[in-house]
Amino acid sequence: MSSEKSAAIVLKNVDFSETSSIVTIFTEELGKIQALAKGARRPKGPFANSLCLLSLANVVFIHKSSDSLDLLTEAKLERYFRGADFSLLQLYTGYYLAELVQTMTDNGDPHKELFGHLRTCLEVLGCQKCDASQVALYFEIQILDELGYWPVWESCASCGTPLPDEDRSMFGILEGGVLCAPCRVGRRNVVKVSSAALSLLKLFQNSTLPELLRCPEFPEVPELRRLLGRYISHILGRPPRMFQYLPLFTQIKDLS
């Protein structure tokens, strides 16, 4: 057992007893951890308001090497990513990003860069004019890239044949990439995607969010949202829970 310090973003907070909670937090140094926060439910408890969903806090916790829960001993609120600055759509988008980290990363697997992306996205979501759909798309692309799910584009995801440039490609959800003409015959779960959308996907992968937000609106964003919505649902084995609260996702048919 060792005591660790880190910045952390609260992904989930579940009541454990009359006075305690179990929190899932995404730490900058050690990735996702689940910890018991004794006294967290007491109004003047040791954690005050620092363990609300989407809070950024500096935490101290005792990291257990076994499967048992870590023990949170301190949490000092640094920033609260919700409240008056957030519209309902921006708040739900923030919850969606937290859900992606919670469901797609493993406990104790550090992803410092992804932590930075999550923090940036939550900061941007608090800006009045931000396009929540664009922020969601940016984060989805970063998490897929970081966790090794980045799709195959240059060659067929099934047989490896180099692909010619085409106005429209066929993306195999099960294969995780674009398919050549012979391989797409008879395949299930194939989505048409335009070359403009594929170019935008690469731009989102290689740009920072502030850079993208200075660009005019991208008409291909809804197309990419639908594609990645289906791809992420396939990776998780079900659509993310927050899809039902986000208008762009509720328009997507056949997510599983």
Ligand SMILES: [Zn+2]
């Ligand atoms: Zn092929």
